[in-house]
Amino acid sequence: MTARVLLLGGTGDALAIARTLGPQHVYSLAGLGRVPADLACVVRVGGFGGAEGLARFLADEAVSLVFDATHPYAARISANAARACLAAQVPYWALRRAPWRAQAGDDWRMVSGWAGVVEAIAPFARPLFTLGREPLEHLNEVPEQQHWTVRCLEAHPGHARARIIDARGPFTAEGERALFTESRIDVVVSKNSGGAATEAKLAVARGMGLPVVMMQRPPLPDAQREFTSAQEVIGALDDYIKRSSNA
Incomplete structure (x- = not known):
């Protein structure tokens, strides 16, 4: 089986992950900010048409894993991604960056x-x-x-x-x-x-x-695997792609 990852991004962490992906994978951006031009993977800009549209995209493009590295406040995108993965029976992984904690002297x-x-x-x-x-x-x-x-x-x-x-x-x-x-x-x-x-x-x-x-952060959907740093994600995706390719 050939792995194909859809990376939902728009953050600095997502860009770091995208830079490690090959040409069979897709990096998706909502359209805000600059579109990177130095990536080997496919860059897709724009929405999918909600959870239903994303589920169709996953099936049509033979996506085998969705990785959500969107902003912690992109609650609607994350919810749609989780629903689409459930409908398409595709694994849903996510980067859940740790929040800041108030320190002594903070107001x-x-x-x-x-x-x-x-x-x-x-x-x-x-x-x-x-x-x-x-x-x-x-x-x-x-x-x-x-x-x-x-x-x-x-x-x-x-x-x-x-x-x-x-x-x-x-x-x-x-x-x-x-x-x-x-x-x-x-x-x-x-x-x-x-x-x-x-x-x-x-x-x-x-x-x-x-x-x-x-x-305050909005509630986000649970993922089958959750990570707290881009480096964790890069290692896990590399392992997943290698295992899928050898299967």
């Missing part, structure tokens, strides 16, 4: 959605949003007493009461400290993404005594 305010974010930042004047694109949908709701700094992957024309920064990690403590100081940030708004690439903002917030409004 985290936990919220579960956008309404909670708005309520939590109400006392502050200059929040920094590191939630991706979601704040861009609310630029016309910026209160008069606030000025937002929004960091996301894609360029945006901006707004009279918001500064939009398109940047991709990893970010350094020095760079974060300079941004906080220049923009006079008084609260950081973050997803609990885990990983080292964007963790510096938390250390800088801790050192500067700034609160962090932390959005």
Whole structure:
């Protein structure tokens, strides 16, 4: 049997995994951010049409394993992938990156959605949003007493009461400290993404005594095998591909 892996990606960890895959495998991106041009595997951009569309793709393309390395907050994609794998009788593996944990000196305010974010930042004047694109949908709701700094992957024309920064990690403590100081940030708004690439903002917030409004992770479906690092995944996929090829 020839193994064919569908890697659902869009994160730095997923890209590291994709760089180890050969031309028979597929790396799938939702379409946000830059499309890598240095991969040996097939790169597919765009949705599948929900769980049903993904199940058809798995059958049509003879996919033997789906690996979910999407963002920890991509709950809909993960749910559709799990349902599609169940319908197509294809194994579903996933990278479940460990969340950050509050440390001594941290002032985290936990919220579960956008309404909670708005309520939590109400006392502050200059929040920094590191939630991706979601704040861009609310630029016309910026209160008069606030000025937002929004960091996301894609360029945006901006707004009279918001500064939009398109940047991709990893970010350094020095760079974060300079941004906080220049923009006079008084609260950081973050997803609990885990990983080292964007963790510096938390250390800088801790050192500067700034609160962090932390959005809780959504529930994700169980996988037949779960991993916590890209290196674990690379080893497991290599073993799977070799075993499948020798079967």
